[in-house]
Structures are given as structure tokens and as C-alpha cells.
Amino acid sequence: MPLVDQMLSQVLVLQVNLYACKARLEADSDPEALHDLRIAVRRIRSLLHPLRRHPAVVPLRHAASEVGQITTPVRDLEVLAAELGRRGLTACCSARLAGLRSRYRDILASPELERLFTRLDLWPDEFRAAQREGDFDNLAIRIVNQITKQSRQLMSALGNTNHDPHELRLLAKRLRYCAEAFPRLSPLPSATFQALKQMQSVLGDWHDRYQWCLRANQEEDLQGLVPVWEEESVQLLAESELIAAQLSSLLRPEKKDSAPLG
Known part of the structure; x- marks a missing residue:
């Protein structure tokens, strides 16, 4: 199948x-509906x-970005509520869960979500029109160059002894999703995908605890958990350093085992 057709598909x-996630969110049928919606939006942007x-x-892409922005605080609240429930803080968990219902409704009724579905309906015709003009004749080269560029950016960040965990998390996530969108074009070794996933997961857990500690400054019922979260943050950063060493090795140009184009 031609590359443009693959992207459209x-x-x-x-x-x-996304429509399935929206229906799940409307029915309030499971706690992962919003998370799955956000992943689908992220994958559209990466693709x-x-x-x-x-x-x-x-x-x-702009419409997808807007949906990502308006859903981020709600997803953060979901993750915090789950953490409090796991810690046995039932009252704290319930208080935050109660606020989620109305926020789901706000997302479902938002102009941002409506705009995304509208753009998705319009996009195939616009994309085909650009294809007929020859705009995407070098699409495979663009994709390989993009993955290579993102790989170099991550490699540079990993080589900085004072690297910012926030930046590393975003760079790993961007490279992972872009490479996963085009696995046959990705010049990365296959082992890189798992390492990127691990880096994203570990630094995601660290990022959660960083945000929770900040929230504790305004939300008094969280303050008792700050020492625990700070200790876990140290452990997670230490784990991320081990993964960073593995990624550095995998991303070195001389160690790449390029996949065939196609």
C-alpha cells in the first residue's frame, strides 16, 4: 500500500x-476512556x-493539539485520584472523583472536541488534493529525516549530564510515537522501541509525583504524602538513568541496524 494511503488508513x-472513546466517556463506563482518547489524539499528531x-x-494537527491541552488537567486529576485510592485515602479519592464527572461533560461539549471531529471529516479530501499536486512525492524521505532528527535531539539531551527530566520525557515520547507510526521506515534498532517506552513510563511516573508535590502546596490533604512521593521520585530518577544509558548505546549512529525502507 502506498505510504499516503497508509497514513490515510x-x-x-x-x-x-476516538468515536469509541467519546462514547465510553459519555457512558462513564470505564476509567480509561479519557486516557485512550488522549493516546489516539497523540498518535494522530505523531503520524x-x-x-x-x-x-x-x-x-x-492544531485541532488535535487543542484537545490534548484541554484534557491534560482532567487526566492529571484522574491519575491523582487513582493514586489516593491506591494509598487507601478513600475520602480524598472520592472528593476528586466527584469533580471528574462535570469535567468529562465539559470536554464532551467543548468546541475543541467538536472541531477535531470536523477536521477529521474534512482532512482526507484536503490530503488527497495535496497528493495530486505532488506535494508528498518525497514523503518517505521526510519521515526518515524526521525520525533521525528526533533521535539526534534525544541523544544530545541524554549526553547532557544536567539533562532536564521533563525534556527527556517529552523527547522520548515524541520519538517513540513517531517511530511507531512508521515502523518500516524507522532507522532505529528494534530494541529502541522498548527502551523508549520504559523511559516514557518511568519519567511519566516521576512527572506525576513532581506535579503532586506541587499540588500539595495548595491542597492540604496531600501534604502527608509529600515525603513518600519525594522518596519515590529519587528512585524513579535513578531508574531513568539506567534506561538513559541503554538508550544512549542504542542511538549511537555506529550501532544502528537500519530497517529497509518501504
């Missing part, structure tokens, strides 16, 4: 997934990232 699958400046792509 993948976005269509993600669009169907289109190599063409992010093209006029046929900009509106859809």
Missing part, C-alpha cells in the same frame, strides 16, 4: 477509535508530524 482507524507545516495538515 491509520488516521481513519484512529478517528473510529502527521513529518508534514506538520503543510497547509493540508496544519488545521488537523
